[in-house]
Amino acid sequence: MxxxxxxxxxxxxxxxxxxxxxxxxxxxxxxxxxxxxxxxxxxxxxxxFTAKDPATGATSYTTANFTASLHGAYLTALLGSIKLSAVSAGIAAVLGLLLAQAVVTSRFRALREAVLTASGVLANFGGVPLAFAFVATLGNSGVLTGRLGLAHDGWDLYSFWGLTLTYLYFLIPLMVLTVTPALDGLRSQWREAAQNNGATAAQYWRHIALPVLAPSLLGGLVLLFGSAFAAYATAAAMVGSSVPLVTLQIADAISGNVLVGQENVALAMSLDMVAVACLVMAVYLPLQRRSARWLD
Incomplete structure (x- = not known):
């Protein structure tokens, strides 16, 4: 049995x-x-964590590389990358949310599909082609720069704000792709219940929609920050060393463009970037899980 x-x-x-x-x-x-x-x-x-003696060629373990990576021009470049990433991610998050909301609430299905398809393409369009496109359009001799007389108004593409504008080209589509599923997850019954209780559209967004969307919005903001922080080719092709960025400093240290024998400092700066990326992911993953619980 x-x-x-x-x-x-x-x-x-x-x-x-x-x-x-x-x-x-x-x-x-x-x-x-x-x-x-x-x-x-x-x-x-x-x-x-390794240093090489140029005279004898012997290697030894040291923390001097990390000390150098957090001082002087290297620290300035790290802070510059953080500032550029935060500013461009913040602007892209706001504009991407507005565009995604317009797409979600649109009655034209073809418009939604077109915007999402274009966002999927533009979110991956970067590097040297993107830099060339902006230089040809808004550079010192660009088409729009000459026709609109932007040079007389002090416009400079090869600056912090010029690079921020360039980054928005692929960060806004990325935000649209990130936040659209969350906007789709908002229940129509929630809006109807709020309206039946006398709530205005502003009150609905303030007390219902935005609190529910907050994890997705913050997660998208963190994702945009990470994308901008790791970008290299676009900045290298467009601004060179005129804007201090940690990715450009790493390239200069590896190639010996400024100082010879700074390869290990470049590795230390890379670990600094890894530490920032780990902090970004530590914020992003819990927010993503919390958003999934609300919208399931």
Whole structure:
């Protein structure tokens, strides 16, 4: 006679087998991640704490690289990247939210599909092509610069605000893609209930919609900050060293463009960026989970 315990054990065996099969299926991905990200991270960590004697060639462990990465021009570049990322992400978050709301509430399905498709393309359009497009359009000899007389008004594309405008080109579409699912998750019954209780549109957004959307909005803001913080090719092709950024400083240190033998300092600055990225993800992931609980 089969007991209840025997039945439970028999039912648990297939579950264990499925879990084992799941781990085997994901093993190639884990191996790929370990080789692609783990090995470079360990090499970067080792080089950041290593110094090489130019006379003897001997290596030793030291924290001097980190000390150098947080002083002088390197610290200025790190703070410049944080400032540029925060400003461009904040502007893009506001404009992206307004555009996404207009798309979600539109009655024209073709408009929604067109905007979302264009956002998917433009969110990944960056680097040298984007820099060339802005230089040809709003540079010193750009088409719009000459026709609108922007140079006489003090416009300078190769500045902090010029680079911010360039970053908005791919950050706003990224915000649209990020916040549109959250806007779709707002229940129409919530608005109707608020209207039935005499609430205005402003009160609905202040007391209902924005509190529900807050985790998604903050998560999107953090995602935009990370995207702007890690951008390199666009700034390198457009402004060079006129705007201090940590990514450009790392490139100069590795290539010996300014000082020779600063490769390990560049690795230390890379770890500084990793630390900032980890802080960004530590904020983003809990917000994303909280937003999912509200909108499910």
């Amino acid at each position: 089969t007991t209840l315990t025997d039945t439970a054990v028999a039912a648990a065996v297939p579950v264990r087998r499925r879990r084992s099969a799941g781990w085997l299926a994901v093993a190639p991905l884990l191996a790929f991640v370990a080789l692609s990200f783990g090995a470079p991270a360990l090499a970067m960590l080792g080089g950041a």
